[in-house]
Amino acid sequence: MSRLKTTHDVFSAIGEPRRRVLIEQLVLKEMTVNELVDIVQWPQPTVSKHLSVLKKVNLVSERKEGRFRYYRIEPKELRPIQEWIHQFEKYWGSTMDQLDNYLNQIQMKGVDSEH
Amino acid sequence: MSRLKTTHDVFSAIGEPRRRVLIEQLVLKEMTVNELVDIVQWPQPTVSKHLSVLKKVNLVSERKEGRFRYYRIEPKELRPIQEWIHQFEKYWGSTMDQLDNYLNQIQMKGVDSEH
DNA sequence: TTATTATATTCCCATATGGGAATATGTCAA
DNA sequence: TTGACATATTCCCATATGGGAATATAATAA
Incomplete structure (x- = not known):
């Protein structure tokens, strides 16, 4: 190949x-x-x-x-990338941590954040 | 090239x-x-x-x-991707719209959302 | 019909893989 | 020192570009 x-x-x-x-x-x-x-x-x-x-x-x-x-x-086709990136967001702090917290609050999705 | x-x-x-x-x-x-x-x-x-x-x-x-x-x-190196993707998030609705709203609320950054 | 406009496709070529196999390098253990 | 282990590098090759130039195709206008 x-x-x-x-x-x-x-x-x-x-x-x-x-x-x-x-x-x-x-x-x-x-x-x-x-x-x-x-x-x-x-x-x-x-x-x-x-x-x-x-x-x-x-x-x-x-x-x-x-x-x-x-x-x-077709913006939706970019979602796989967003989702792939999302798993790393919790490691770079700030803004995206706030997103995690926010999602946890309103959706009770139980995102796996150890902090 | x-x-x-x-x-x-x-x-x-x-x-x-x-x-x-x-x-x-x-x-x-x-x-x-x-x-x-x-x-x-x-x-x-x-x-x-x-x-x-x-x-x-x-x-x-x-x-x-x-x-x-x-x-x-080095997760931080993925941020450029996250940032690039971010500009499209507002177009696929749901969760990420909520992010926009959230960021607007807490940061007053004036994200350009037309809805 | 014919010329013009809008866009796609084809050819050619230099370059960069990515995998496999073999080998080199570096370090530790006996 | 010597052999075993961990990892990197080199060679070779088939394949896929991406750009430039030329050309094909489609549709409209004159």
Whole structure:
């Protein structure tokens, strides 16, 4: 075997900085390929290719309108990352500890915090 | 150019599933290479190589003790990911909306939520 | 129909894996 | 010193990029 495909999962897909930039733009609003090109100033094929990867892992969806294609982010697909990160939040204190406490209070979920 | 190095940053480093497994183990306790090998059941060089990548992005640190090397996770290095994800949390509702409200309340940070 | 616009796809190439196997290095124990 | 143990490194190879350039495809406008 070799290196993992970038389309293997969401973690791999966002490993590429440029794809994170696209996501950051798309979260603001649905956008066309050329709108993205205007913003990020990369060649159009570059944008299209990265969008293609994001689409394969369902991080973006596509809406056709004439010859335009509106891309939209699907934020929910990022949850696996948030959940994976969550298990470490309790180790870096401050803000996220407060989250733990908060969740414990209102949900009685019994988060395993030893402090 | 070509594909980004896995040691480029934390996002790239955790793109590899096996490295996430190692991190998940190390968060439980400091561990030796062979302890990890026993747990994950991969060849020792595989474990060492992945640890090497994690170390280059500072996600783990090393402590020598005789011929052993204890690896320890540095959870703080995951914060950039948590922060990057945070900007999307408000879009997937429920729990994390509550976080936003919570943070607004206690910190008056003026999080930009349009609801 | 034809030119133009919007976007995707294909080719080519340099580069970076990740795994397996073998080996090197470092340290302790006998 | 010498052998055993713990870990890292090196080699080799198949594979997957990501970018650039060129081209294909789709849809609209003239």
